[in-house]
Amino acid sequence: MQCTLKLNMTTKNKNILTAVILIAIALSFYIIAVKQAISQ
Amino acid sequence: MSAVVAEHDEHHADDHHGPAKGLLRWIITTNHKDIGTLYLLFALAMFFVGGSMAMVIRAELFEPGLQFVDPAFFNSMTTMHALVMVFGAVMPAFVGLANWQIPLMIGAADMALPRMNNMSFWMLVAGVLLLASTLFMEGGAPNGGWTLYPPLVLQPITVGKALPFAVFSVHLLGISSIMGAINIIATIFNMRAPAMKLMDMPLFVWTWLITAFLLIAVMPVFAGAVTMLLTDKFFHTSFFNAAGGGDPVLYEHIFWFFGHPEVYIMILPTFGVASTIIPVFARKPLFGYASMVWATGAIAFLSFIVWAHHMFTVGMPLAGELYFMYATMLIAVPTGVKVFNWTATMWKGAMSFETPMLFCIAFVVLFTMGGFTGLMMAIAPVDFQYHDTYFIVAHFHYTLVPASIFILMAAGYFWLPKWTGHMYNEKIGQLHFWLSAISVNILFFPQHFLGLAGMPRRIPDYAVQFADWNMISSIGGFIFGASQLLFLYIVIDTIKGGTGEKVTDEVWEDASKHSLEWTLPSPVPYHTWTTPPAMVPTEHVLDTH
Numbered sequence A: 001m002q003c004t005l006k007l008n009m010t011t012k013n014k015n016i017l018t019a020v021i022l023i024a025i026a027l028s029f030y031i032i033a034v035k036q037a038i039s040q
Numbered sequence B: 001m002s003a004v005v006a007e008h009d010e011h012h013a014d015d016h017h018g019p020a021k022g023l024l025r026w027i028i029t030t031n032h033k034d035i036g037t038l039y040l041l042f043a044l045a046m047f048f049v050g051g052s053m054a055m056v057i058r059a060e061l062f063e064p065g066l067q068f069v070d071p072a073f074f075n076s077m078t079t080m081h082a083l084v085m086v087f088g089a090v091m092p093a094f095v096g097l098a099n100w101q102i103p104l105m106i107g108a109a110d111m112a113l114p115r116m117n118n119m120s121f122w123m124l125v126a127g128v129l130l131l132a133s134t135l136f137m138e139g140g141a142p143n144g145g146w147t148l149y150p151p152l153v154l155q156p157i158t159v160g161k162a163l164p165f166a167v168f169s170v171h172l173l174g175i176s177s178i179m180g181a182i183n184i185i186a187t188i189f190n191m192r193a194p195a196m197k198l199m200d201m202p203l204f205v206w207t208w209l210i211t212a213f214l215l216i217a218v219m220p221v222f223a224g225a226v227t228m229l230l231t232d233k234f235f236h237t238s239f240f241n242a243a244g245g246g247d248p249v250l251y252e253h254i255f256w257f258f259g260h261p262e263v264y265i266m267i268l269p270t271f272g273v274a275s276t277i278i279p280v281f282a283r284k285p286l287f288g289y290a291s292m293v294w295a296t297g298a299i300a301f302l303s304f305i306v307w308a309h310h311m312f313t314v315g316m317p318l319a320g321e322l323y324f325m326y327a328t329m330l331i332a333v334p335t336g337v338k339v340f341n342w343t344a345t346m347w348k349g350a351m352s353f354e355t356p357m358l359f360c361i362a363f364v365v366l367f368t369m370g371g372f373t374g375l376m377m378a379i380a381p382v383d384f385q386y387h388d389t390y391f392i393v394a395h396f397h398y399t400l401v402p403a404s405i406f407i408l409m410a411a412g413y414f415w416l417p418k419w420t421g422h423m424y425n426e427k428i429g430q431l432h433f434w435l436s437a438i439s440v441n442i443l444f445f446p447q448h449f450l451g452l453a454g455m456p457r458r459i460p461d462y463a464v465q466f467a468d469w470n471m472i473s474s475i476g477g478f479i480f481g482a483s484q485l486l487f488l489y490i491v492i493d494t495i496k497g498g499t500g501e502k503v504t505d506e507v508w509e510d511a512s513k514h515s516l517e518w519t520l521p522s523p524v525p526y527h528t529w530t531t532p533p534a535m536v537p538t539e540h541v542l543d544t545h
């Protein structure tokens, strides 16, 4: 189980990885919105 | 991607057990069906809470003059009606359908992240309760409109003590929606039965996948906007405060960057359910499956680049007005593709008119009317007249009530027999349909005339020239509101046994050719697809195979 990003990754790991990526996307939208307002 | 589904390395503790006993089951459940039920029942309750607020609005507007409530409370009602319906009723209802149906339709045992699923639901409840609590605060609930525009929303007279609570509620609702969206995306990407390719998925699953990405992109933006309202109010920033060098119009841009995709968050799953139900009752495969998928993607993409059609009157440069006008008009193209496809699906079909199909047909016709008024308002110079009048109110109620709400009803009639194993009472269902379909037009059609004649929205009193159509609209509203009690009755009655006739696994003739859930027993067992199905139905995607 040390191979984290290999092809035989379990569904559970994939689910968590998907969640982390999506949270990062959400956060970046939050930051872009606020940054946009600050730079006005 | 889905090739590894069979390699589960561990099993959930509850894989081999039924639900927990008593009330605790509903609090700690991680089962997608239980959570789906919780979402749907909560949404139904909020539909009646938001509906009561609408009844207050229509009662006050029954005649000119001030009758029942004071103006500040009236404005709280319009604000809270919108917030409760959008965040408490329509969005949670579709998440509930997603919870029930997506795993059943793609052959997955449960949602990808079941504990987070439970948390999403309870955060939603907390968020809505927090919002509702502002009704009882000094100064009352927020009453500056659901868009929460500054500077109005920051003035003490309009918010009293409510603003920080409303803002925190938006944060909770936002986090809840984002977690729900993450769960849906992870489920669809990672948990599909190996046999189901992306282009085999039922359209309900496709539309939810795309909607979930919209949610992840725009809920954080809304959270950012309201947080800046909060710091402007309490921490002396001036993001939106002109006196401090800020710009109130900036809030409108940020809000509508969220707000326009938000209306598509409420309509794309609607499209998905309609595309799922219509083929079953037309006894034909869906016309143009692939074009439906692409049209959904196109609408989602366009929804990010048209936001300023909500603010044509703020004084944008001409080039901006023109750009947003033409970009908005483009949305009519993929939307037209969809309406064409639904119609073509019905064309020469062996149609039957059970309640779910009736609601779908009314949806196709009445949603199109909302689309047409949308196109009218997209014409910037013309929108100068329509903006902030009842014409807008008529437009978005046509796109939300006989569209999103009707399709949610259709989904209830369509899937309740599958979920409960009981048949609903078709006679009462049809009565509910006809009363709703007629009264919704009495309620909202006259609002087009009122808007064109210049009646402003969000106002408790009006000039006597508007009296007749307002009275008619209110009468339609009362009939519509009362008719929905029939739906409540049918839901309770069906859960308790319905007509008593035992439904087949398929429920609807040949439904199992269209989607996987109809191959399972009725009622659906507590655990399903613990081994993924070997084959998936492809009737609905005939033209791509």
Ligand code: HEM
Pocket (backbone or CB within 6 Å): B147, B263, B264, B266, B267, B309, B310, B311, B328, B329, B331, B332, B335, B370, B371, B372, B373, B374, B375, B377, B378, B383, B386, B387, B388, B392, B395, B396, B399, B400, B404
């Ligand atoms: C053909 C597609 C559509 C077009 C061209 C369109 C266009 C517009 C425009 C230009 C406005 C702003 C009018 C104004 O304030 O002056 C508007 C408002 C609105 N639309 Fe649409 N629309 C479309 C579809 C939809 C759909 C599908 C929904 C929801 C399911 C929707 C919900 C709304 C709402 C809620 C508002 C009012 C927001 C507010 O000011 O409170 N529209 N639409």
Ligand SMILES: [Cu+2]
Pocket (backbone or CB within 6 Å): B259, B260, B263, B306, B307, B309, B310
């Ligand atoms: Cu819009």
